[in-house]
Amino acid sequence: MSSDCTPIFDILTQDLVTEILIRLPVKSILCCKSVSKTWLSQISNPNFIKSHLNHTLTTPGSDQTLILNGGRKTMSLLHLDSCAIATSLFDFPFELNIYFKTAGCCNGIICFWHAPDFDRVKNPYTYLWNPATKQAKLIPPHNIHFDKITMVCFGFGFDPIGNDYKVVALLACFGKPWTAEVYSANTNVWRRVEPNPKDLPSYGDLDVCVNGYLCCMGTYGMLAFDLNKEVFTSHIKLPKCFWPVRITDFNDYISVTASKEYDLNDVFNLWKLDDEACLRDSGVEASWTLMLCIDVGRRVDFVFGYFNSGDFLLHAEEDHAWILYNTDKKETRNFPVSLHDGRTLKYNESLVSINGFKQLNLLACEDDS
Numbered sequence: 099m100s101s102d103c104t105p106i107f108d109i110l111t112q113d114l115v116t117e118i119l120i121r122l123p124v125k126s127i128l129c130c131k132s133v134s135k136t137w138l139s140q141i142s143n144p145n146f147i148k149s150h151l152n153h154t155l156t157t158p159g160s161d162q163t164l165i166l167n168g169g170r171k172t173m174s175l176l177h178l179d180s181c182a183i184a185t186s187l188f189d190f191p192f193e194l195n196i197y198f199k200t201a202g203c204c205n206g207i208i209c210f211w212h213a214p215d216f217d218r219v220k221n222p223y224t225y226l227w228n229p230a231t232k233q234a235k236l237i238p239p240h241n242i243h244f245d246k247i248t249m250v251c252f253g254f255g256f257d258p259i260g261n262d263y264k265v266v267a268l269l270a271c272f273g274k275p276w277t278a279e280v281y282s283a284n285t286n287v288w289r290r291v292e293p294n295p296k297d298l299p300s301y302g303d304l305d306v307c308v309n310g311y312l313c314c315m316g317t318y319g320m321l322a323f324d325l326n327k328e329v330f331t332s333h334i335k336l337p338k339c340f341w342p343v344r345i346t347d348f349n350d351y352i353s354v355t356a357s358k359e360y361d362l363n364d365v366f367n368l369w370k371l372d373d374e375a376c377l378r379d380s381g382v383e384a385s386w387t388l389m390l391c392i393d394v395g396r397r398v399d400f401v402f403g404y405f406n407s408g409d410f411l412l413h414a415e416e417d418h419a420w421i422l423y424n425t426d427k428k429e430t431r432n433f434p435v436s437l438h439d440g441r442t443l444k445y446n447e448s449l450v451s452i453n454g455f456k457q458l459n460l461l462a463c464e465d466d467s
Contacts, residue, residue, distance in 0.1 A: 115140065120150045124206075124230040124447045147449045151205055154446045158406055175445065176435065197222065201265060202254030204307050206230055206448025209254035209265055220250075224265065226283065226455075230447035233455040240267045240279045240288045253304025253312040257325035260284070263452055264325050266304055266312060268295060280328050283452045289328070297321045297332035308347045311377050315343055320354075320384070322377040331379040337369040337386040344401045347444070352377075354386065355401040355410075365393045366401055366412075394423045394430050402442055411442060 119127055119141065127150070131138045140146055197213040201224075208229065211222040221242075227234040253266040265281040267288075276298060278291040297316035299305070304312040304323055312323040320334035336343060339356035346353050352371040369386035376384040392410070399415035408426045411433060413419075420433035 112136075112140065116146065116149065119146070120153045124449055127449065128231065141449075147451075151446075151448045151450060154448060155205075155406075158408070174435065199252070199303075200443065201252035201303060202305065202307060202312075203443040203445050204254060204256045204263070205450050206446055207254075207263060207450055207452065208443075208445070209252070211252065220269075222250075224252075224281075226263065226265075226452055228448065228450060228452075228455070231449060231451065231455075232458050233451060234458055235283075235452060235454045235456065237265065237281055237283075238286065238288065240281070241290070242267065242269045242277050242279055251299050251303050253307075253314075253323060255304075255307030255312045255325050256310070258310050259326040262325075266291075266323055268298070268304075270298070278330070280325075283454075286454060291328055291330065295321070295330040295332065297330075306345050306347055306352070308350060308352045309374065311352065311374065313345045313352055313377075315345055320345060324378060327378070329379050331377055334376055335384045337388070339367065339369075342400050344403070346401070346404050348389070348404050349406070353389070353404075355404075365391060366398050367391050368404075390425065392423065392425070394421070396421070396430075403444065405444055 115137070119130065122130070127141055131141050197218070199211055201209040201211065203209070206228055208227045209224070210227070211224040213222040221239045224237050224239075225234050226237060250270075251268040253268075254264070256263055260282075261284075263283040266278060267281070268276055268278045270276050275294045278295055279288045280291055281288045297318055299321060300315040300317060304314045304321070306313045307325075310325045312325060314321050316332055316334075318333045319336055322331045322334060323329070324331070336354055337356075339354065341356070343354060343356040346355055346368075348368060348370060352374070354369045354371075355366055367388060368390040370389045372385040372387055373382070375382040394412065394414075396414040397416050398412045400413040402411040402413065402420075404410050408424050409422045410425070412421050412423055414421055420435070421430050422433050423430050
């Protein structure tokens, strides 16, 4: 054999290999680990993992809809570009008990909790899970102990300053104020949040994470949690709009979607938060800029969220249908899944690994023991 027949991966420069690999799906990249020790080292490098994630997050249409069907206790992945179910059961490896909920999804990591009965809801089994790499971690139980829990809320997000993934638990007991703790994946411990939060999530959870802040609608305005400083800020002023109001991530900006006029629910608007200083409990009042005014030709009673494909997921009140509206094409199309008992999350696959992550088969063996 001629000496010119050098394997292609031996003549590619490291920079070129990186540019090729960051464009591949996670499953293909994991297969490439066996090509050579050099490729294994490169793929395992934290800088490569970060570059791959950044490329995924900034590529239009790369995000997918993670559908959680609460009534059937299943998970599905939907590609928004084709509206086709990519994975019917999402290879979900855990037993789904009667009490099952997802706290959030961030950078390809899904945080969810489940409980076999109502008593366990006080302190459920909580997992961090990367379905693309099939790694997961059962995190320790929180330290909040009430005899009678009236409500449990969770939030999950990434702290870019501390490079840490965090879970927030809020629990309420009748006649007592809300109590909150935050879990750090870097330290693997829970810490009490002081002082107690002054508001509560209107839709059940702190469900949007943008730039290190967990945000949701509260009773008295927007409620935010600073994942780095671990401080709640409540009563954040909203733009003049009518219910239902939804907090969403719009191109990495904290935004609000709602109807501007009570009698024009077929037109919904999106406002962008001008400055995140109001989220730091600094006394700065929130200001908003109207970015979009959208008429989809149908009365919309709820906006589920926005995806970087340019699609809004909406519920049409007249025919009780779920639809997608694309802001670039100004077109609507049907969303093929009923969400009566479920919810949706924006999901991007990633190579991200968290301290304590183990392959699922190993984790299952430890749980059984």
